[in-house]
Amino acid sequence: MHIPPGFGTAQTEGKVLKLHRSLYGLKQSPCAWFDRFRKAMVQMGYKQRDDGSEIKRLKQQLTKEFEVKDLGHLRYFLGIEVSQSAKRIYLSQRKYVLDLLTETGMTGCRPAFTPIEANQRLTKDGGSPVDREQYQRLVGRLIYLSHTRPDLAFAVSVVSQFMHDPRSQHLDAVMRIIRYLKGSPGKGLLYTCHGNLQIECYTDADWAGSVDDRRSTSGYCTFIGGNLFTWRSKKQNVVARSTAEAEFRAMAHGVCEVLWLKILLMELGLFQEKPLLLYCDNKAALDIAHNPVHHGRTKHIEIDRHFIKEKLDQGSSACHILVLQINLLMY
CATH class of the missing domain: 3.30.420.10 (Ribonuclease H-like superfamily/Ribonuclease H)
Incomplete structure (x- = not known):
């Protein structure tokens, strides 16, 4: 890492800085942070457990080691809404879907009952060319939405195959997926205990x-x-x-x-x-x-x-x- 401008002196000419910590944006940053966190936990003598009082005490100790803030139970993270109780956890991306409908001007569209037509076969030459950046942006948002919507997996997999050269037929298939979301914006994943x-x-x-x-x-x-x-x-x-x-x-x-x-x-x-x-x-x-x-x-x-x-x-x-x-x- 080169020395920042204005910091150089006669003693630092021709030298570089040795980086001891990862910077935000680097691919190895999450790994380095987790390794640092793991070492701190091991030094405290912890193993994986489920103890409410111990978790509270751990939070107090972590404030001495790191700059942390207790946000309570998880409710919203990276567009994913989390609803949890003692017996279940529900994950959805309702706000993400509503924002997508607003962005595409599809808030007043007629809902579709399925994300893709039965036995529909898309081809690489299906219609005239369309705006590639717009197509890639829409499909990219649908790919992220698939994290909590397994019902979209097959349809998104199909439209993702034409990202390099999208045509009007492919864009129509993407819009059908969005119409399907109009009728089911709050669908998600429900996790319960079955013993x-x-x-x-x-x-x-x-x-x-x-x-x-x-x-x-x-x-x-x-x-x-x-x-x-x-x-x-x-x-x-x-x-x-x-x-x-x-x-x-x-x-x-x-x-x-x-x-x-x-x-x-x-x-x-x-x-x-x-x-x-x-x-x-x-x-x-x-x-x-x-x-x-x-x-x-x-x-x-x-x-x-x-x-x-x-x-x-x-x-x-x-x-x-x-x-x-x-x-x-x-x-």
Whole structure:
């Protein structure tokens, strides 16, 4: 770090400053701050616990170490509204949605019942070009809104694929999402206690859904203790030659997610020794996972097959894949 103008003297010429603390705006700032906070907590002899009186005493000690202010219970953070009681926590972005409607002039529009039309297939040449900056700004706001709106995941995933060259058809799809928000601005995530921390995952795939490259879209959502925890909708990296292959790749993504959740709960000391449940509605994909005889006909998905089969062979601590006849919407 160079010496600021006006500070230089004869003793500092040709020298630089050694930076001991991270500056705001740097990517490593949150990591450096958390490491500093963790060291202070460890020095006080703390471990993770849930004790009201101890938390109050900790706040008093932290005021001696850092410049802190007690803001009470969390109510609003980065556009996310938090409503909590002794039995539940509700997250929403209602004000964020209303601001988006005002910005786009859609406060008086007619609401849509779904964020995207059923079986709608957008193409890269769908209509005339539109303002790219405006399109990217709207889609970017919808991406952030997806943090508390899993019902938007699939629709936002679709419109995000045309950020580099948006057309009128793509902008119409974005406006439909906004019309859908008009009818449900206060929707969000509800977390309640169900007395367990069972990990479950539901997977599905839209085979060859992309008209431009015929790639499939994978979708999954995971639950911990009956509460929605993570969700994702993303186009697959390669073309699937069958619906079974597309579903199988979605299962592989789901297995990775539940294993990550298991590691997370173990680090927090909250993991319960129960099977990790993975639900899929494609019988062919389930047969491939359980029966190694299919290996000769599935060399193109060999890595995913070995990965899932390995987790099944590990027994109760790995995944139990169950048949579930559902029509799982990826949004």
